[in-house]
Amino acid sequence: xQTPSGHPVESTSATRVVVLASGAGSNLAxxxxxxxxxxxxxxxxxxxxxxxxxxxxxxARDAGVASAVVAPADFADRAEWxxxxxxxxxxxxxxxxxxxxxxxxxxxRFVGRFEHRIVNTHPALLPSFPGAHGVRDALAHGxxxxxxxxxxVDAGVDTGPILAQAAVPVREDDDEAALHERIKxxxxxxxxxxxxxxxxxxxxxxxxxxxxxR
Ligand code: GAR
Numbered sequence: 001x002q003t004p005s006g007h008p009v010e011s012t013s014a015t016r017v018v019v020l021a022s023g024a025g026s027n028l029a030x031x032x033x034x035x036x037x038x039x040x041x042x043x044x045x046x047x048x049x050x051x052x053x054x055x056x057x058x059x060a061r062d063a064g065v066a067s068a069v070v071a072p073a074d075f076a077d078r079a080e081w082x083x084x085x086x087x088x089x090x091x092x093x094x095x096x097x098x099x100x101x102x103x104x105x106x107x108x109r110f111v112g113r114f115e116h117r118i119v120n121t122h123p124a125l126l127p128s129f130p131g132a133h134g135v136r137d138a139l140a141h142g143x144x145x146x147x148x149x150x151x152x153v154d155a156g157v158d159t160g161p162i163l164a165q166a167a168v169p170v171r172e173d174d175d176e177a178a179l180h181e182r183i184k185x186x187x188x189x190x191x192x193x194x195x196x197x198x199x200x201x202x203x204x205x206x207x208x209x210x211x212x213x214r
Contacts, residue, residue, distance in 0.1 A: 005057075007066035009092055014043040015199035018094040020085075020102040021049055025056030027100035027121055030188035031195060032063045041199035046092030048085060050104055066092070072104070082107045089114070096198060099153065100191065103132060108155040116205040118153035119198070121191045123183045125149060125165055130158030135180040144170050146179065148187040150194045152203075152210045161210035163203075164194045 014035070019028050028047065035043045047060035047067040060067040068088040075081035085106065089097055090113075099106075099120040111118060124134030126149040131137070138146040147167040154160035166186040170179060194212070201213045 005061060005067040007061075007064060009066055010043070010045045012043045012045060014038070014041055015095045016045045016093055017042050017096045017098055017195060017199075018046040018048060018089050018092045019044055019056070019098045019100050020089070021047060021056035021100050022051050022054055022103040023056065023101040025054065025059045025101065026184055027098075027188055027191050028056045029059050030192050031098070031100070032059060032065070034192045034196065040196050042096070042195050045094070046089070048088045050085070050102070056101070079107070082110055086110045086113050096195065096203075098191070098195060105157060106153075111153055111155050116152060116203065119150055119163065119194070120153050120158065120160070121187055122149045122151065122158050123180060123187060125167065126151060126158055126162060134158075135183060136176045139170070139174065139176055139179060146170055146183065148183050148190055150190055152205055161205055161208050163198075163210050163212065164190050166190045 021028050031044050034040050044065055047056055047065055049057055049069050050071055052069050052071060057067050070085045070088050072081045075084060097114050097118040122134055124138050125147045129137040145167050147165060149162055150164045151162045152160040168183050168186050197212045204211045
């Protein structure tokens with residue numbers, strides 16, 4: 001099958017990962033750097049973005065990974081857009097959907113379609129500072145330690161069961177950009193490790209507990 005990017009949808013015996021990204025895509029880049037090793041166990045087979053100018057789309061193209069853009073402006077309302085995002089993801093037959101800097105909220109319907117198969121990375125230590133400005137909100141609160149969280153997505157905003165977290169100390173002179181850059185270094189490593197473990201060992205979600213392992 002062809003996708004809008006023109007690349008064919010790949011077939012692979014690895015765990016099929018679809019990445020949703022709105023921005024530069026440094027987390028996507030880290031997954032793409034890991035996925036060529038068969039021992040890693042996961043492979044990015046598709047990238048979906050809401051923004052035609054997202055750097056993540058350039059990364060996908062350069063890696064030969066199929067991609068699609070589903071921009072809200074092209075749809076009559078939010079529900080139609082949300083359904084189209086789900087359809088674009090489904091084209092790639094994902095085992096796992098990774099939200100890596102996807103800056104829009106997906107509906108409970110989308111979450112239900114890929115239930116317990118969606119993970120998100122967030123630049124704060126949840127459940128503190130959810131939402132679109134996690135780094136800014138943590139700094140404004142005056143925390144001394146922040147970090148990042150990889151969690152299973154449920155119907156709420158950044159509320160799903162936590163899979164992994166890494167702490168990043170806040171420096172006296174940090175501004176949002178400086179702290180976010182250091183968090184992103186930890187975040188990339190945590191996301192790559194967590195996705196690989198899910199691929200190799202499996203993921204089980206029971207209530208608020210998300211467990212990697214068989
Ligand atoms: C990441 O830090 C991610 O946690 C954050 O956006 C950044 C994307 O960076 N996501 C959120 O804030 C979602 N609430 P990237 O485009 O370089 O991967």
